[in-house]
Amino acid sequence: MTGERTSQRWDAVVVGGGLAGLACARDLCARGLRVRVLEAGDRVGGRMRTDRVAGCVVDRGFQVFNTAYPQVRGRLPLRELRLRPFTPGVLVHDGGRRLRFADPTRAPRQAWRGATGGLAGPRDLAALAALTGFDVLAPAALVRRPRDTSTRRALTAAGFSEGFVERFFRPFLSGVFLEEDLATSSRFFHLVWRSMARGTLCLPESGVGAVPESLASALPPGTVALESPVAALTDEGVLDGDGRTVPARAVVVATDAAAAARLEPGLTVPPHRTVTTYYHLASRSPLREPTLLTDTRRRFTNSVVLSEVHAGYAPRGYALIATSVLGDDSEGRERTTRTALAECYGTDTADWDLVTVRTVPGALPAMEPGLPLSRLTRVAAGRYVCGDHRATGSVQGALASGARAAREVAADLR
Incomplete structure (x- = not known):
């Protein structure tokens, strides 16, 4: 069947049914374009399954x-997801005791117990109030403006004691950034801290697989083809796993970074x-x-x-x-x-x-200082790459990258 051509030519083929691919497909469909999403797995979601x-x-x-x-607020029917909240705080195991760190705006009594229990001193509480107040109340553009450095340096500059950084920030943020040296971009840290203080975890x-399934359900019927791996990109579109060409005016690769680099040789793959x-x-x-x-x-x-x-x-x-x-x-x-x-x-x-x-x-993706919060998705004529590795490692980053790809595709096809 090698070389066989499918009958329909799409305006855009999106390779990958994760958050970025689904957001891109939805925005392109909303512009009236004919879109096909090819997902290799048996369900949408990618890493979010x-x-x-x-x-x-x-x-x-x-x-x-x-x-x-x-992006979450603008795209998802949160009530339909039947969200169940975590406690607005963290328990820190430290030397045989559990200390509580609580959000003082939502659980003031618990926050006071944490402060008096030895987790944070007056200096740390003052620094925390100043940092959180700025990140929550300042415009996002202003939060992103300071010179980018490591999160550890930013916390030290904000006035936190070394003990509080080691007891609270370092163990907590290792689960957020998936690295324990606080080497992640301080600009990204401030945006994450802002979102945590403003929203509900x-x-x-x-x-969590309900999130991509909700995005997919908003697409026109038949848009997503499951168990449809893509073997290669071609001048006409893509070559599927059966050797058939799926023709398209534009191809958006919305896979993880490693898979994207296999389909688009020469693409820079950031450390993960x-x-x-x-x-x-x-x-x-x-x-x-x-x-x-x-x-x-x-x-x-x-x-x-x-x-x-x-x-x-x-x-x-x-x-x-x-x-x-x-x-x-x-x-x-x-x-x-x-x-x-x-x-x-x-x-x-x-x-x-x-x-x-x-x-x-x-x-x-590793997000070290100098991290661009968003990058162009166009990598060649008619070729685009989106995903959290092209923005920031978060649900927001993946969805925003998909939205940017849709804007660039639509502008080029016009």
């Missing part, structure tokens, strides 16, 4: 959903962060609240009892715990992580059942 394993709702890797992102009732999440099932909940737990010894980035976020994530009468670590799943790592969890939760974890392990090799 949800599976059901042993009666548990399991995401491809632990994620949270932020309602404050502009939560998860859809049916898992890898994360592994262990899903354990316990006969009782080790923490009766939907709160992220971090560890000052950084034996894991964060842990959360997902069944406290929504009971339906686990079989009735059981608790589902998700714990993420940086890097791959190596021999013995689950065992050492389980030992750390026993200490941090203050419970026996020997009888916890390991439900599954999820490793995401390209979970986030």
Whole structure:
């Protein structure tokens, strides 16, 4: 069948049914263009997918959903996702005790307990109030304006003590940036901190995969073709896995960076962060609240009892715990992580059942100082590349990159 040509010529073919590809397709369809989305998997979502394993709702890797992102507010029917919130704060395990960091604007009593419990001193509270106030109240353009440096340098310049950075920011942000040296762009940190303070961290009732499924449902019927891998790009369009040419006036590659570079040789692939999440099932909940737990010894980035976020994530009468670590799943790592969890939760974890392990090799692009918050998606005539690796490593970045690709495609096709 090599060389066979499909009958219809599309205005645009989008390769990949993740957030960026779905956002791009939706915007192009809204402009009246004929669009085809070719997704290699059996469902849309890319890295943002949800599976059901042993009666548990399991995401491809632990994620949270932020309602404050502009692209999220503009594209998604949040009420239909049936969002379940996390506690507005974090529990920090530090030397045999759990200290609470709470958002003072939403949980003032808990915030005061955290302040008096030794997590933060007066200097740190003043610095936190100043930093959060500026990030929340200032226009986004002003938040992005200061000279870009590392997050660690920015926190030091903001007046935080080394102890508070080590106890709170470093373990907490390692789960956000997937690196523990606070080397991520300070400009990106401020935008993330702004969104956390303005929005609610939560998860859809049916898992994070509900987000791309909602985007896909808004496309015209028949737009998305599942289990349709693309072998190569051609002058006429793309070559599918069966050797047929799918003709298109424009091709948008909306895959991860590595797959995009295979289809578009010469494309720069930024370094990526890898994360592994262990899903354990316990006969009782080790923490009766939907709160992220971090560890000052950084034996894991964060842990959360997902069944406290929504009971339906686990079989009735059981608790589902998700714990993420940086890097791959190596021999013995689950065992050492389980030992750390026993200490941090203050419970026996020997009888916890390991439900599954999820490793995401390209979970986030590395975002070091000098990070461009958005880049052109056009890489050649009729060729475009979008995704979080072309913007910022976030849901907002992926959706915004897809939207930018749609604008550039539409302008060129005119």
